[in-house]
Amino acid sequence: MSDYSEIEIKTSDKKAEDLGLTKSEYQKIKKILNREPNFTELCIFSAMWSEHCSYKSSKKWLKTMNFQNSSVICGPGENAGVIDIGNGLAAVFKMESHNHPSYIDPYQGAATGVGGILRDVFTMGARPIANLNCIRFGDPSHPKTKYLIEGVVAGIGGYGNCVGIPTVGGETYFNENYNNNILVNAMTVGIVSANKIFYSKASGVGNPVIYVGSKTGRDGIHGASMASAEFDQTIESKRPTVQVGDPFTEKLLLEACLELMKSDSIVAIQDMGAAGLTSSSFEMASKGNLGIEINLDKVPQREKNMKAFELMLSESQERMLIVVKKGKEKEAEKVFLKWELPFSIIGRLTDSGNMVLYKSDKIVANLPISPLVSEAPEYDRKWKRSKHYTQNPIKKLEKLDLKKNLIQLISSPNLSSKKWVWQQYDHMVMTNTITGPGSDAAVVRIERSDSALAITTDCNPKYVFGNPKSGSKQAIAESWRNLICVGAKPIAITDCLNFGNPEKPEIMGQIVESIEGIKEATEVLNFPVISGNVSLYNETEGKSILPTPQIGAVGVINDISNIASIIWNENELIYILGKNDIELGCSAFDEIIEKTGISEPPTINLKQEKKVGSFVLNKIQEGLIKTCHDISDGGILIALAEMAINSKIGAKIDHPKLDTTPLEWWFSETQARFIVTIPKNQKAVLEKEAVTQNVPILHLGIVKGNTLQINKEMSISLQDLENHNSSWLPDYMNS
Amino acid sequence: MKVSLIIFPGSNCDNDAKIALEKLIKAKVNMVWHKETSLPKTDLIVLPGGFSYGDYLRPGSIASKSHILFDIIKNGKKGTPILGICNGFQILTEAKLLPGTLTRNIQLKFICENTYLRVVNNDTIFSSRYNNNEIINIPIAHHDGNYFAPDHTINELEDSNRIIFKYCDKDGFVTKTTNPNGSINNIAGIVNDSKNILGMMPHPERAYDPLTKNIDGTKVFTSLLDIIL
Numbered sequence: 001m002s003d004y005s006e007i008e009i010k011t012s013d014k015k016a017e018d019l020g021l022t023k024s025e026y027q028k029i030k031k032i033l034n035r036e037p038n039f040t041e042l043c044i045f046s047a048m049w050s051e052h053c054s055y056k057s058s059k060k061w062l063k064t065m066n067f068q069n070s071s072v073i074c075g076p077g078e079n080a081g082v083i084d085i086g087n088g089l090a091a092v093f094k095m096e097s098h099n100h101p102s103y104i105d106p107y108q109g110a111a112t113g114v115g116g117i118l119r120d121v122f123t124m125g126a127r128p129i130a131n132l133n134c135i136r137f138g139d140p141s142h143p144k145t146k147y148l149i150e151g152v153v154a155g156i157g158g159y160g161n162c163v164g165i166p167t168v169g170g171e172t173y174f175n176e177n178y179n180n181n182i183l184v185n186a187m188t189v190g191i192v193s194a195n196k197i198f199y200s201k202a203s204g205v206g207n208p209v210i211y212v213g214s215k216t217g218r219d220g221i222h223g224a225s226m227a228s229a230e231f232d233q234t235i236e237s238k239r240p241t242v243q244v245g246d247p248f249t250e251k252l253l254l255e256a257c258l259e260l261m262k263s264d265s266i267v268a269i270q271d272m273g274a275a276g277l278t279s280s281s282f283e284m285a286s287k288g289n290l291g292i293e294i295n296l297d298k299v300p301q302r303e304k305n306m307k308a309f310e311l312m313l314s315e316s317q318e319r320m321l322i323v324v325k326k327g328k329e330k331e332a333e334k335v336f337l338k339w340e341l342p343f344s345i346i347g348r349l350t351d352s353g354n355m356v357l358y359k360s361d362k363i364v365a366n367l368p369i370s371p372l373v374s375e376a377p378e379y380d381r382k383w384k385r386s387k388h389y390t391q392n393p394i395k396k397l398e399k400l401d402l403k404k405n406l407i408q409l410i411s412s413p414n415l416s417s418k419k420w421v422w423q424q425y426d427h428m429v430m431t432n433t434i435t436g437p438g439s440d441a442a443v444v445r446i447e448r449s450d451s452a453l454a455i456t457t458d459c460n461p462k463y464v465f466g467n468p469k470s471g472s473k474q475a476i477a478e479s480w481r482n483l484i485c486v487g488a489k490p491i492a493i494t495d496c497l498n499f500g501n502p503e504k505p506e507i508m509g510q511i512v513e514s515i516e517g518i519k520e521a522t523e524v525l526n527f528p529v530i531s532g533n534v535s536l537y538n539e540t541e542g543k544s545i546l547p548t549p550q551i552g553a554v555g556v557i558n559d560i561s562n563i564a565s566i567i568w569n570e571n572e573l574i575y576i577l578g579k580n581d582i583e584l585g586c587s588a589f590d591e592i593i594e595k596t597g598i599s600e601p602p603t604i605n606l607k608q609e610k611k612v613g614s615f616v617l618n619k620i621q622e623g624l625i626k627t628c629h630d631i632s633d634g635g636i637l638i639a640l641a642e643m644a645i646n647s648k649i650g651a652k653i654d655h656p657k658l659d660t661t662p663l664e665w666w667f668s669e670t671q672a673r674f675i676v677t678i679p680k681n682q683k684a685v686l687e688k689e690a691v692t693q694n695v696p697i698l699h700l701g702i703v704k705g706n707t708l709q710i711n712k713e714m715s716i717s718l719q720d721l722e723n724h725n726s727s728w729l730p731d732y733m734n735s
Numbered sequence: 736m737k738v739s740l741i742i743f744p745g746s747n748c749d750n751d752a753k754i755a756l757e758k759l760i761k762a763k764v765n766m767v768w769h770k771e772t773s774l775p776k777t778d779l780i781v782l783p784g785g786f787s788y789g790d791y792l793r794p795g796s797i798a799s800k801s802h803i804l805f806d807i808i809k810n811g812k813k814g815t816p817i818l819g820i821c822n823g824f825q826i827l828t829e830a831k832l833l834p835g836t837l838t839r840n841i842q843l844k845f846i847c848e849n850t851y852l853r854v855v856n857n858d859t860i861f862s863s864r865y866n867n868n869e870i871i872n873i874p875i876a877h878h879d880g881n882y883f884a885p886d887h888t889i890n891e892l893e894d895s896n897r898i899i900f901k902y903c904d905k906d907g908f909v910t911k912t913t914n915p916n917g918s919i920n921n922i923a924g925i926v927n928d929s930k931n932i933l934g935m936m937p938h939p940e941r942a943y944d945p946l947t948k949n950i951d952g953t954k955v956f957t958s959l960l961d962i963i964l
Binding site: 154157158161162163164246247248249251252339340422423424425426427428429430431432433434445447448560 | 744745747748750751754755784785786788789790791844845846847848874876878938940941944946947
């Protein structure tokens with residue numbers, strides 16, 4: 001049998017369907033080619049037209065989002081988005097999902113998720129300075145949950161720690177709807193000189209195409225199509241579709257690429273991510289309106305007798321495709337030899353407009369690039385508006401007990417401390433982590449400067465389920481608030497849209513409404529989406545995950561001497577800025593105590609968010625406010641408890657009086673609110689300015705002592721609070 | 736002071752160490768690639784943290800066979816000060832410049848946190864500016880920091896005052912519960928018998944900047960200023 005017998009494999013509707021292509025897509029392929037594709041070609045179409053690579057279900061809606069403000073240098077469409085952060089520097093960032101692989105093989109799935117997003121960022125010339133990771137698991141009582149957490153956390157740490165990029169934040173969340181479909185969304189932020197950004201658009205007919213990085217093996221073949229299908233009981237058999245990561249090679253590749261980028265050798269560069277060599281070569285050639293020739297025999301190979309389709313679809317990790325200027329091959333070679341990386345000149349750019357693949361001196365595929373990209377399917381899938389819930393009436397539980405409820409909440413899986421997770425991540429390497437995990441937003445100094453970036457990730461999937469549009473607005477508003485809490489000016493976001501099967505109208509409805517919400521919030525807050533990723537088909541046996549439009553946001557701090565944190569100081573006065581109300585729909589209080597079920601989540605008033613947020617930011621930048629925390633899951637009492645625990649100082653809260661306020665007030669998740677503290681002598685200043693600017697302000701009490709005390713009715717010691725908050729996760733993992 | 740900072744493939748705290756050396760002791764830092772065969776003129780050699788060779792085989796083992804190690808060993812035996820941090824400590828034990836070995840943490844997990852250390856011996860060039868029994872707080876970040884050596888070696892280290900740092904609690908008590916990784920006798924850092932080579936798992940280069948809220952590692956560097964007075 002010859003090495004490339006796949007050419008002989010007859011293609012058909014059935015073959016196409018096996019590869020995830022529909023009948024009409026197969027017809028379209030035949031029309032584009034004016035002939036039957038051979039098997040290799042069909043595999044290439046299958047990868048390029050997979051949901052994962054083509055965004056065919058979401059494209060129509062994604063296009064409507066807001067991508068611009070005055071800081072944006074590069075929006076969606078490149079490996080990552082880029083914003084101007086001043087002083088001649090730019091920040092490059094993106095978030096990406098690795099959900100299906102992480103469920104099948106938690107360690108490798110999560111590890112390679114980190115690897116992939118790191119490459120997206122350093123491909124653009126940026127040195128990664130921070131990783132974040134949002135991980136969502138099923139119910140803690142589900143038999144697989146513990147095993148999945150163990151593997152995912154070790155995988156994230158194993159990869160990021162070895163490459164030497166701090167993991168500075170993220171989210172860990174539990175809900176039974178993720179029982180059989182966990183989410184692992186990894187984000188990386190990097191820094192680059194604004195005039196040294198590298199893009200993937202190829203140019204210059206005749207320029208050589210260089211492959212560098214790990215050798216190609218059979219791992220990850222059909223990964224992109226796997227990530228575009230629902231799960232069923234046969235998933236164990238899909239383990240070979242999960243790639244295996246090697247963070248050591250990633251580190252070498254990172255250093256080698258950044259070193260080569262210092263010369264002027266590189267024309268275009270693209271990492272080999274989903275659909276490997278196929279999508280990287282297509283993207284580069286397509287953006288440059290050029291053709292490309294690749295000799296597959298030249299591809300560094302880990303295994304013998306690899307077939308053309310295997311080489312084209314392999315998702316072996318830690319690989320880059322680089323177009324260099326003709327004559328600069330030696331320069332590239334020198335750098336790659338120094339870093340001991342496999343590399344090879346595998347092809348060249350042509351003016352044919354076609355991708356031509358050779359193997360053993362024969363043409364094994366010949367595809368027109370432009371139609372394959374421009375005629376990629378785009379679906380206007382049927383969708384229906386989500387059910388509208390009303391707010392459930394408060395049940396008025398007779399024995400509502402502030403202390404007991406506080407303890408129940410603060411020790412619950414979602415509100416308890418996640419230190420067990422983040423102490424397995426090196427969050428300090430690079431020595432710029434001013435504020436690390438466990439805070440509103442991470443603050444990472446820009447090396448050898450007085451400025452910093454603030455980074456946060458947010459989404460409350462219950463809100464999004466209760467109301468996809470306002471829940472998505474809330475995710476953005478919360479990330480905006482979290483950046484402000486540390487004193488950063490919010491600049492832009494990346495999103496990772498995790499949903500179920502878009503072929504179901506109710507799921508498609510969630511997607512459409514979520515995008516509507518994102519669009520509105522990003523417009524009002526001038527907080528555009530500059531990169532992102534869509535992960536669909538997050539379903540197992542017909543059951544969808546909670547809709548999870550995960551937001552990652554970046555803000556700029558120009559002067560690190562004026563940052564704020566969650567840490568308060570003895571004798572400071574405590575205030576709430578923002579309007580208080582009682583809204584318990586989809587709240588933590590409802591989930592754990594009242595249990596009334598799904599209802600309308602808290603209202604989002606973006607103008608109010610903007611007004612209150614801008615006021616707080618201004619006062620932090622002026623140096624008046626040094627302590628700030630946003631009110632989110634669990635409401636005021638949880639926010640106060642978190643501040644007390646982190647500061648190791650208690651508080652005496654005198655207002656409002658308990659007899660005039662329902663206990664639920666303390667757990668309401670009404671939006672657009674911050675808790676701030678200020679020294680006593682600034683009382684008049686803050687109160688006056690808030691009133692002048694029409695920002696609601698409420699004095700709560702004073703930072704004091706070693707208990708958290710609400711009026712005379714409730715008092716809990718810091719030690720108790722801390723114990724209740726910190727013990728759940730380690731106890732669970734050790735049980 | 737002229738410092739040779741050695742870079743292996745996979746080192747990732749090299750830049751952190753460089754910044755700390757420049758800021759704290761105004762060092763002139765030469766970044767020395769592992770394939771070099773001789774060191775430039777040097778007052779101090781630093782082996783930084785990271786994952787040299789991806790920790791393959793054993794942490795530090797492949798790096799300990801690098802070309803540059805011949806000259807490092809030669810210099811070390813001549814008395815040139817050598818500071819090995821984290822992976823640097825692992826390389827020093829693999830190169831037999833320090834006794835014992837660093838095995839996997841007892842809980843089998845990577846661990847990154849601030850840890851309290853007790854300065855057990857301030858009579859070395861690396862610890863002279865600390866007080867004896869001073870309690871300091873320096874972060875660790877490792878998967879393999881569990882120090883092991885046979886009893887006679889441990890006894891020898893203890894008897895000859897070659898243990899410089901021990902993990903402790905905030906009041907200085909050295910107990911099992913304050914041992915983050917299972918190290919015998921809570922050992923966090925040791926020197927060779929001529930006391931010119933220090934290996935330590937905690938990262939002093941991460942603890943000098945008030946902005947990151949920890950400055951207790953500063954004196955590991957500033958103590959070295961006294962050697963060229």
